[in-house]
Amino acid sequence: MERAEKREVVSALHDVFAKTGVVVVAHYAGLSVADMTKLRSDMRSAGGRVKVAKNRLVKLALEGTDAKGIADLLKGPTCLAFSDDPMAAPKVAVKFARGNEKFVILGGAMGATVLDAKAVSSLAELPSLDELRSKLIGLIQAPASKIARTLNEPGAQLARLFAAYGSKEAAA
Template structure:
């Protein structure tokens, strides 16, 4: 039976699994404390990097319903528990692994779905959430600008048409218009104004 200290450790790890959007299992054999501190600093904005005991982690993972690490818990183990952007965390881990060949990314879990080491590398190649949101916002702004222009253009043209008709009526007056003048004369001139106005716009 697990001691109270071990039970507490298991509960803490299980809670981290439950409250994290993702987790990445790594092996840090041969790395110094300084290197591990560097890694923690690199990813701390989006994740916490915790050295764990394999037996306790196996129990905690089962309690949290995580099966992605089954059969993977061996050697000196540490887990990146992601609470921020999984893509940025994956980038940090990948870049650190490139600079430190002794560091191994073994497996991961994202929103409850298992990830292989290769899938984590592919995740690192994606654009970050901030970049994607910025691109989405840019696309939306461009679409909105076009929509505003499309809506505003007919309205401004209609306003110029009304102003032209009003000016014509005020200048000529109802009595000054020839009795046999074609009924379409005013709209024709108005139409001409719309076309002109469209060119100016």
Template sequence: MRPEKTSIAADIQNCLKQSSFLFMVGYAGMQVAHFDELRKRLKAVNAKLCVVKNTLLLRAMQGLGFSKFGLDFCGQNALITGDGDVCAAAKVLRLFALEFEKPAIKMGMLGDVPLSLAQVEVLASLPSYDELRAQLLGLFKEPAGRLLRVLSEPGASLVRLFWLKANKSVPPL
């Protein structure tokens, strides 16, 4: 292999090492404007899109031990890598594919575990980290709110009783 191709394969390998997830998409038929829009959306969730040659990607993945997954590298493929929220990146991909009917998600990897298309769809349907944190805080807050309502109810009942007596809106007991 020529030295420049070896250097490119090494760069791809470094990118894959630093990434916590990887999605492979087929981009056949996409326009440059769509690529720009997808890159902008992925950048917002700390992910990036790279178009690479299949042979260089195969060589880089073999160097990392990913060759055992038997990935299908036919057609025009692009990689989406990142170290942020994998669910947010999958969600961006799914929404973009629904909006523009491209790119086609082929597969994904989370760490060194391969993901099928169905598993990528499940990741895309999960809430983001921020939504999960908000739900968790709501769960922590709920028991304290219930306890506060239970403790304040006797005093509130007494106030309502005095108010009703003062307004004589109920018959005396």
């Protein structure tokens, strides 16, 4: 890799660390190409990306960013999984790690907060932003729908009562 390419990689990674919501660091030694491709595909479908770069270049890119605390995790063959949504990358990484013992999550960063492997797993168990929004909308709509059902119920009971009397008279 030439110097210009290295500068380009460092600046791209610096932008990633400065702009993304969460970064997960993991060891990937022993993963097959098919497994790594599946991880990249799963991460892409969740709105994230997976990047493999030299640890020295990643450490250079970390300088001046909030995520500089993860520099200690960069030992051995590591890959970075990141996403704008703080839940997407941890969810995909933890799910992939459960199915693949060679993929070991070391930790990560969410803003200036450095996360260990347990914190990344805990973050993965939280509902996503879309799930939280749908639950909130459901909670907001629930009282209105209950009021509408309560107001409509007496009319529905009368209609059933008249239908029962009508069928009773028709049978007689």
